Amino acid sequence: MNATADFYTVQPKDAPPEMEEVRKLLAANDLELDDQIEVFVVCRQKGHIVACAGLDHYTIKCVAVAEDARGESLSLALGSEVVSLAAERGQYHLFLYSAPHNLPFFRGWGFYPLVEVPQRVVLMENSPVAIEKYCESLRVQRRPGKTIGGIVLNANPFTLGHRYLVAQAARACDWLHVFVVKEDASSFSYADRFALVAAGVKGIDNLTLYPGSDYIISRATFPGYFLKDKGLIESSWAAVDLLLFRDYIAPALGITRRYVGSEPFDPVTKSYNAQMKDWLQQAPSGQPPITVVEIPRASIGGVPISATEVRRLLAERDFGRIAALVPATTLQFLESLLPVNNTIQ
Amino acid sequence: MKVIKEAIAGTVESSDLLVKVAPSGKGTRDIVIRSEVMKQFGKQIKKVVTDTLDKLSVSDGSIVIEDKGALDCVIRARVQAAVLRGCGSQELDWGRLS
Numbered sequence: 001m002n003a004t005a006d007f008y009t010v011q012p013k014d015a016p017p018e019m020e021e022v023r024k025l026l027a028a029n030d031l032e033l034d035d036q037i038e039v040f041v042v043c044r045q046k047g048h049i050v051a052c053a054g055l056d057h058y059t060i061k062c063v064a065v066a067e068d069a070r071g072e073s074l075s076l077a078l079g080s081e082v083v084s085l086a087a088e089r090g091q092y093h094l095f096l097y098s099a100p101h102n103l104p105f106f107r108g109w110g111f112y113p114l115v116e117v118p119q120r121v122v123l124m125e126n127s128p129v130a131i132e133k134y135c136e137s138l139r140v141q142r143r144p145g146k147t148i149g150g151i152v153l154n155a156n157p158f159t160l161g162h163r164y165l166v167a168q169a170a171r172a173c174d175w176l177h178v179f180v181v182k183e184d185a186s187s188f189s190y191a192d193r194f195a196l197v198a199a200g201v202k203g204i205d206n207l208t209l210y211p212g213s214d215y216i217i218s219r220a221t222f223p224g225y226f227l228k229d230k231g232l233i234e235s236s237w238a239a240v241d242l243l244l245f246r247d248y249i250a251p252a253l254g255i256t257r258r259y260v261g262s263e264p265f266d267p268v269t270k271s272y273n274a275q276m277k278d279w280l281q282q283a284p285s286g287q288p289p290i291t292v293v294e295i296p297r298a299s300i301g302g303v304p305i306s307a308t309e310v311r312r313l314l315a316e317r318d319f320g321r322i323a324a325l326v327p328a329t330t331l332q333f334l335e336s337l338l339p340v341n342n343t344i345q
Numbered sequence: 346m347k348v349i350k351e352a353i354a355g356t357v358e359s360s361d362l363l364v365k366v367a368p369s370g371k372g373t374r375d376i377v378i379r380s381e382v383m384k385q386f387g388k389q390i391k392k393v394v395t396d397t398l399d400k401l402s403v404s405d406g407s408i409v410i411e412d413k414g415a416l417d418c419v420i421r422a423r424v425q426a427a428v429l430r431g432c433g434s435q436e437l438d439w440g441r442l443s
Contacts, residue, residue, distance in 0.1 A: 110357050
């Protein structure tokens with residue numbers, strides 16, 4: 001029994017003395033400390049940290065139990081502690097990253113596998129039915145046709161480049177399904193980004209616009225995406241996100257093509273586009289391949305339109321140049337962000 | 346009663362169970378049970394869960410259960426706790442829970 005096991009939480013940002021021990025415990029289990037983790041549950045036994053589990057918003061990572069402390073009761077107590085810690089923080093729908101060989105261990109925690117990148121990682125969630133419920137909600141939106149397209153947009157904010165991509169894809173498809181990234185980790189809020197996409201795609205009749213979900217470019221499926229401004233390119237690994245699209249989302253809607261704008265600037269998005277071809281088209285899967293169509297970016301005066309550039313111009317309050325890059329609806333929104341009496345400064 | 350927010354009760358330790366409740370979003374009561382002893386006791390677990398929900402008049406909510414071989418009384422207590430948290434219930438009729 002683990003009668004003397006003492007569970008408590010530590011926050012890496014406070015640099016508590018425990019972190020060195022946690023780092024060592026992880027290293028002994030071939031894991032690295034993930035710097036996105038906000039809080040760790042640790043277990044101290046006879047003076048030593050013998051188990052830890054990290055929480056990054058709603059994703060559990062960096063779980064390790066010291067070899068000499070392994071046994072059902074400690075690991076299940078650790079799982080219960082981290083799940084209840086997440087609940088205290090308002091997170092109930094949880095994801096978890098595990099090495100494939102530890103899958104049975106986390107099944108004991110009430111987590112179920114979603115996708116596996118062979119020999120590397122398994123993404124699990126703490127519900128046996130959540131993904132199926134989500135797919136069911138998509139299935140009712142299925143449309144007839146031979147060519148069914150899918151696009152995922154962050155639209156931070158929506159530009160004429162996005163409009164061009166959506167219009168080109170809609171023209172080439174019988175129907176187009178468009179998803180907006182839900183995570184509130186961008187400069188503009190999800191609500192604002194979604195509203196601008198909705199306004200920006202008006203007039204294109206053969207498309208359905210969807211709110212994003214935890215299963216599409218979220219902190220759980222693609223943590224690296226939200227770090228790109230920090231230049232953390234090594235975290236841009238996107239296989240899990242793409243496999244979810246291939247194995248669940250695309251089959252639910254009958255999507256045969258994924259459209260994406262070519263990426264001349266941002267290395268993370270560029271790498272994502274390249275990985276898209278691997279995981280959606282080539283990788284073995286029980287589901288049919290999805291054709292990846294890369295559409296060259298719309299350009300103004302020879303320069304490809306980018307949301308990054310719009311954000312840069314916004315910081316300079318250069319609305320004259322922004323006007324050339326975004327639809328009127330986005331321009332109005334951006335102008336409304338600044339108090340009128342400040343615009344002279 | 347109607348589940349209006351997500352809530353949990355219990356643990357995934359041996360002889361316990363973890364009960365998760367959430368709004369169903371469609372006005373129905375959905376129960377999903379996963380148990381290590383489903384083959385032997387699945388029917389009985391389902392009955393205890395359904396009875397407990399009936400006693401609390403839960404008509405709307407999604408209930409997901411991860412059972413680790415808990416006794417009936419533990420199942421009842423955990424389901425009650427999760428439901429009362431998820432319904433944001435202030436006034437309790439303890440008599441109905443017995």
